[in-house]
Amino acid sequence: xxxxxxxxxxxxxxxxxxxxxxxxxxxxxxxxxxxxxxxxxxxxxxxxxxxxxxxxxxxxxxxxxxxxxxxxxxxxxxxxxxxxxxxxxxxxxxxxxxxxxxxxxxxxxxxxxxxxxxxxxxxxxxxxxxxxxxxxxxxxxxxxxxxxxxxxxxxxxxxxxxxxxxxxxxxxxxxx
Amino acid sequence: xxxxxxxxxxxxxxxxxxxxxxxxxxxxxxxxxxxxxxxxxxxxxxxxxxxxxxxxxxxxxxxxxxxxxxxxxxxxxxxxxxxxxxxxxxxxxxxxxxxxxxxxxxxxxxxxxxxxxxxxxxxxxxxxxxxxxxxxxxxxxxxxxxxxxxxxxxxxxxxxxxxxxxxxxxxxxxxxxxxxxxxxxxxxxxxxxxxxxxxxxxxxxxxxxxxxxxxxxxxxxxxxxxxxxxxxxxxxxxxxxxxxxxxxxxxxxxxxxxxxxxxxxxxxxxxxxxxxxxxxxxxxxxxxxxxxxxxxxxxxxxxxxxxxxxxxxxxxxxxxxxxxxxxxxxxxxxxxxxxxxxxxxxxxxxxxxxxxxxxxxxxxxxxxxxxxxxxxxxxxxxxxxxxxxxxxxxxxxxxxxxxxxxxxxxxxxxxxxxxxxxxxxxxxxxxxxxxxxxxxxxx
Numbered sequence: 001x002x003x004x005x006x007x008x009x010x011x012x013x014x015x016x017x018x019x020x021x022x023x024x025x026x027x028x029x030x031x032x033x034x035x036x037x038x039x040x041x042x043x044x045x046x047x048x049x050x051x052x053x054x055x056x057x058x059x060x061x062x063x064x065x066x067x068x069x070x071x072x073x074x075x076x077x078x079x080x081x082x083x084x085x086x087x088x089x090x091x092x093x094x095x096x097x098x099x100x101x102x103x104x105x106x107x108x109x110x111x112x113x114x115x116x117x118x119x120x121x122x123x124x125x126x127x128x129x130x131x132x133x134x135x136x137x138x139x140x141x142x143x144x145x146x147x148x149x150x151x152x153x154x155x156x157x158x159x160x161x162x163x164x165x166x167x168x169x170x171x172x173x174x175x176x
Numbered sequence: 177x178x179x180x181x182x183x184x185x186x187x188x189x190x191x192x193x194x195x196x197x198x199x200x201x202x203x204x205x206x207x208x209x210x211x212x213x214x215x216x217x218x219x220x221x222x223x224x225x226x227x228x229x230x231x232x233x234x235x236x237x238x239x240x241x242x243x244x245x246x247x248x249x250x251x252x253x254x255x256x257x258x259x260x261x262x263x264x265x266x267x268x269x270x271x272x273x274x275x276x277x278x279x280x281x282x283x284x285x286x287x288x289x290x291x292x293x294x295x296x297x298x299x300x301x302x303x304x305x306x307x308x309x310x311x312x313x314x315x316x317x318x319x320x321x322x323x324x325x326x327x328x329x330x331x332x333x334x335x336x337x338x339x340x341x342x343x344x345x346x347x348x349x350x351x352x353x354x355x356x357x358x359x360x361x362x363x364x365x366x367x368x369x370x371x372x373x374x375x376x377x378x379x380x381x382x383x384x385x386x387x388x389x390x391x392x393x394x395x396x397x398x399x400x401x402x403x404x405x406x407x408x409x410x411x412x413x414x415x416x417x418x419x420x421x422x423x424x425x426x427x428x429x430x431x432x433x434x435x436x437x438x439x440x441x442x443x444x445x446x447x448x449x450x451x452x453x454x455x456x457x458x459x460x461x462x463x464x465x466x467x468x469x470x471x472x473x474x475x476x477x478x479x480x481x482x483x484x485x486x487x488x489x490x491x492x493x494x495x496x497x498x499x500x501x502x503x504x505x506x507x508x509x510x511x512x513x514x515x516x517x518x519x520x521x522x523x524x525x526x527x528x529x530x531x532x533x534x535x536x537x538x539x540x541x542x543x544x545x546x547x548x549x550x551x552x553x554x555x556x557x558x559x560x561x562x563x564x565x566x567x568x569x570x571x572x573x574x575x576x577x578x579x580x581x582x583x584x585x586x587x588x589x590x591x592x593x594x595x596x597x598x599x600x601x602x603x604x605x606x607x608x609x610x611x612x613x614x615x616x617x618x619x
Binding site: 115116120147148151157 | 408409410430433522562581584
């Protein structure tokens with residue numbers, strides 16, 4: 001139950017962040033950040049904008065969509081749900097701007113059914129994310145898909161809470 | 177009454193199993209303990225009298241008779257008498273007082289002896305099967321085994337008894353392979369383990385921090401093909417259990433999975449996604465040449481050869497959900513085999529092409545092991561779990577070994593092909609055990 005709530009919270013956070021991103025584009029006068037202790041010489045351009053998807057620092061910035069690197073799927077499905085598109089689009093922007101960056105798309109399945117079939121399913125999910133990146137003009141040389149099927153679960157209980165967390169593609173940067 | 181004073185020793189076989197030049201120097205894997213969950217009512221009463229021990233070496237804790245009794249009991253078809261209940265301990269047909277055994281309501285009696293071979297390099301096991309009611313000797317046989325192979329010899333005795341009384345070969349003197357997972361997180365280790373069919377003598381063949389999948393036996397039971405993620409990507413590897421040599425057979429882009437040896441041992445069918453989606457390919461193990469057999473955008477995986485090697489059965493979701501299809505090994509259009517249920521996958525054969533063991537789901541949440549009968553087109557569900565998988569038929573078609581989830585971990589189970597006998601195969605430790613593969617009959 002706790003895990004389910006955490007999962008829902010995660011999805012909601014993604015939605016809110018996506019909404020924020022949209023909103024602030026229309027309204028550029030975002031509130032000034034509070035004054036900091038930073039030295040005065042610090043150039044203003046170094047201030048981190050979480051909506052700058054070309055900045056590598058945002059990969060580790062929990063305020064940025066770029067820090068989200070897991071895409072979840074429905075049972076036995078491999079189509080990317082609408083709510084995860086902004087995440088993939090953010091990574092597409094990053095990959096376009098950073099041509100030496102490389103991603104491994106790790107496809108995973110839940111434990112139900114045959115392991116070898118699930119290996120195929122994990123790959124299909126990885127391919128779906130790859131296609132979206134490609135549709136957003138990311139060159140194929142920056143992307144690799146690997147499927148682990150059901151062999152690398154993040155959650156080991158046999159219930160839907162767990163299964164939905166295991167049906168996923170992890171976007172792993174092998175080079176930033 | 178008892179006609180031939182002493183029958184001729186009908187066969188002398190030499191079983192020399194210098195098994196596994198211990199490929200991984202590591203603590204021995206824990207043994208599987210096999211428990212009967214459900215047996216057959218009216219199982220055949222039989223007695224296996226303690227074998228006479230005529231050797232200088234000390235007798236092992238588990239004697240030959242004890243092992244034979246345990247094998248027969250595990251099959252669920254026999255009800256062996258406890259040793260303590262035996263009033264008589266004959267070790268030769270001439271010593272048997274049939275009246276006594278009739279009073280004990282035993283149908284058959286096994287007697288025998290073990291002696292050291294003249295060169296001191298092994299044991300000769302002599303064994304006889306007697307029909308208690310007629311007082312006849314059904315067979316008398318002997319075999320020699322190496323000093324370390326007494327257990328295996330005992331399994332062969334059980335095989336002979338099973339075959340004489342059941343009309344099909346026994347599968348006690350066989351092995352099983354499975355994947356065990358120990359630890360978690362950073363310490364997680366995957367192990368490919370080979371053990372005797374009764375769970376004894378487990379040997380770790382491969383150990384890795386990355387997943388190991390889909391072990392499968394060569395027809396001579398000397399090699400195992402499996403899927404390794406040791407490099408972070410899938411590879412198909414063939415491992416020789418006797419020499420310790422291993423060979424990467426396939427490591428192309430995408431999935432390299434689901435190996436299956438052809439019955440002649442010359443080819444390996446695999447599922448490779450190098451062309452974009454998983455397709456069935458045939459790799460010639462001699463020349464390394466490969467041929468693509470399926471051409472369909474769907475998932476095509478889990479190839480398995482018909483027992484005669486003429487056809488390949490595989491799993492495909494070309495019709496939307498996974499179902500079993502068949503095609504000629506030489507190529508040609510696949511034909512759909514299973515129609516019942518939403519999900520059928522991972523076909524496995526025993527002796528006959530008529531019966532396929534599969535993972536089956538009706539449409540609800542449960543995945544179970546079922547046998548599809550090609551002749552009647554009927555499907556019979558054998559297992560009762562929620563998440564049963566990886567069915568592997570015994571080479572004599574008597575049982576199906578599979579993996580099930582229980583309390584958050586995977587364990588092995590077996591069920592007789594008629595669904596009446598159920599076994600649990602449990603590790604003493606709490607490791608996760610999965611993907612069992614029953615070896616072919618070992619000649």
